[in-house]
Amino acid sequence: MSSRGQIYLVDDEALVRESTAQWLELAGFTVTQFTSAPQALAALTPDFDGVLITDVRMPQMDGQQLLTLALEKVPELPVILVTGHGSVDMAIDTVRSGGYDFLEKPYDPERLVESVQRGCEKRRLTLENQRLKQQLDRQRVQDSGIESRLIGSSAAIQQLRREVLRLAELDTHLIIYGETGTGKELVAQCLHEFGPRAEQPFVPLNCGAIPETLFESELFGHEQGAFTGAQKRRIGKFEYAHKGSLFMDEVESMPLNLQVKVLRTLQEGSVERLGGNGSIAVDVRVMAASKIELRGDDSFRQDLFYRLNLGQLYIPPLRERQEDIPLLFEHYAQQAAERHHKTYNACSGQALKTLCHYPWPGNVRELKNCAVRYALDPECNLTELLSMASRPLLQDPASTEMPLAVQVSNFEAQLICRALKTHQGNIQAVLEALDLPRRTLNQKMQKYGISRDQFID
Numbered sequence: 001m002s003s004r005g006q007i008y009l010v011d012d013e014a015l016v017r018e019s020t021a022q023w024l025e026l027a028g029f030t031v032t033q034f035t036s037a038p039q040a041l042a043a044l045t046p047d048f049d050g051v052l053i054t055d056v057r058m059p060q061m062d063g064q065q066l067l068t069l070a071l072e073k074v075p076e077l078p079v080i081l082v083t084g085h086g087s088v089d090m091a092i093d094t095v096r097s098g099g100y101d102f103l104e105k106p107y108d109p110e111r112l113v114e115s116v117q118r119g120c121e122k123r124r125l126t127l128e129n130q131r132l133k134q135q136l137d138r139q140r141v142q143d144s145g146i147e148s149r150l151i152g153s154s155a156a157i158q159q160l161r162r163e164v165l166r167l168a169e170l171d172t173h174l175i176i177y178g179e180t181g182t183g184k185e186l187v188a189q190c191l192h193e194f195g196p197r198a199e200q201p202f203v204p205l206n207c208g209a210i211p212e213t214l215f216e217s218e219l220f221g222h223e224q225g226a227f228t229g230a231q232k233r234r235i236g237k238f239e240y241a242h243k244g245s246l247f248m249d250e251v252e253s254m255p256l257n258l259q260v261k262v263l264r265t266l267q268e269g270s271v272e273r274l275g276g277n278g279s280i281a282v283d284v285r286v287m288a289a290s291k292i293e294l295r296g297d298d299s300f301r302q303d304l305f306y307r308l309n310l311g312q313l314y315i316p317p318l319r320e321r322q323e324d325i326p327l328l329f330e331h332y333a334q335q336a337a338e339r340h341h342k343t344y345n346a347c348s349g350q351a352l353k354t355l356c357h358y359p360w361p362g363n364v365r366e367l368k369n370c371a372v373r374y375a376l377d378p379e380c381n382l383t384e385l386l387s388m389a390s391r392p393l394l395q396d397p398a399s400t401e402m403p404l405a406v407q408v409s410n411f412e413a414q415l416i417c418r419a420l421k422t423h424q425g426n427i428q429a430v431l432e433a434l435d436l437p438r439r440t441l442n443q444k445m446q447k448y449g450i451s452r453d454q455f456i457d
Helices: 014-026 037-043 063-073 088-096 109-149 155-170 184-193 212-220 256-268 302-308 322-339 349-357 363-376 382-387 404-422 427-434 438-447
Strands: 006-010 030-034 051-055 079-083 101-104 174-177 202-206 245-249 285-290 312-314
Touching: 006 014, 006 037, 014 030, 014 109, 030 037, 037 051, 037 063, 051 063, 051 109, 063 079, 063 088, 079 109, 088 101, 101 109, 109 155, 109 184, 155 184, 155 312, 174 184, 174 302, 184 202, 184 245, 184 285, 212 256, 256 302, 322 349, 322 363, 349 382, 404 427, 404 438, 427 438
Parallel strands: 006 030, 006 051, 051 079, 079 101, 174 285, 174 312, 202 245, 245 285
Antiparallel strands: none
């Protein structure tokens, strides 16, 4: 038989409290008894779906004080005050203070049951309205915000936005796959911001940037004196992200021995600081990002993979959504111009065509660097700029070094572009200058999106 509602009953007189609880339980309610107001106040939470009944005259804290503090902690909570020393003024004060009802002893038990039933129905309706409002608020944020975060109009980016919004609501661990520079952390931020944990911390962690000797302390924290140099207690990333989200980038680089500890944390929902003896409960949504497929990878524990793989997202590289390139380039260039107080001149049609033909091995990160360079110097040669796009931009503190493979590819593309410019698009001359077979040059020009037409006067 289902309960008609939850009741918190507060009274310091044991006989009165127990007889009232018995009557309410016979009427079908679930009753939790408290001997003092502070006990009940500590137990109240915003999602409590019942009614608070309290006596007025009690030591430590009386019922009217409890009424005020309970409504501060849980707004719109139905609170019923009961007293054997009531008056009209007290009843009026109760209503003015937000009390739901006021009963004077001796009262008719049926009157109490009726008041409690109406209070429980009111509380359920209030919570349902709050849930609907939260859903509508999140939907409004999604409708107005996701397009401004994950920019583009291609079918690939539209599908990604739909998947992000769907997985954000599920609130489960997941894995995000994508090449370097595709925006895995941005997608993780969107998953956090458009989900139920949006008001809680979002904690990013790059597993590939942490020395193995510090990894355990970074994730789980440590107590003072746990090891040489641990001069004070430190909260780990898991503990810091409690109730929120932990983004673990380059998770494939995590040492095997530490993967075991992460798995145990996810299974048990608790961490133990280095040098500590007690477990600390943590409620964290983990979003792991990887450049490689983790399923079947010998360097990644498959039990941890299955624990994380409750959801999966694939971020397409820029070359798979070429129609988004002009929009992204203009967006980042305009941002950079505003940040550096410069006038932004929009790209020409030919320049945009050049952008779309470039393969962007460094993906959105490389494009952003290129857009910033163009915003700072709009008179620059865009073709040459593209061949240098991945080199770090000293004026922009947000830019970062590209991986070696990307830098090598860009250097090769730069040499081909320079040769084509020098010989004004004459392929035979370029073949001789670079000492390449015709087929090899064609393959490389196709790979890097280089067209000889760009270099013919």
